[in-house]
Amino acid sequence: MNIYEALKNIRWDYSEYFKYKFGIRYDQTKPPKSQEDFLRLVGKKTMNTYIQWERTKEYKDLVALYLQSRVANDLAEVYDKVSTKAKQTADEKNIKLMLTLHKEINEHAKQAFLQFKDVEEEEDDGLEL
Structure with missing residues (x-):
């Protein structure tokens, strides 16, 4: 959600x-x-x-969801900057940071895939044609 x-x-x-x-x-x-x-x-x-x-807990949960969306945007911005710098300088530190970000992004993508997969399964009404 x-x-x-x-x-x-x-x-x-x-x-x-x-x-x-x-x-x-x-x-x-x-x-x-x-x-x-x-x-x-x-x-x-x-x-x-x-x-x-x-x-209330409801408000705090909403704040957590909001911040989660902000983190995803921040991660994209950071990745763009680190990727550009790693490609331009070929600095070992920047390359390691880029690879770490790759892993983090892949983990987020797996979680997103599972979330969307769950949504698709919920929408399936079980009727066969």
């Missing part, structure tokens, strides 16, 4: 708060919401409800 799927499974206003807090916007041409804009959107006067929600 990714952060977008998880946000669909929680209360609407909590989902909006999470997107507001972490700057998750589908339309990147629009500026981020201010606190006043957010409160107007959800029809609240204070942030107290959401500050209390931040102490």
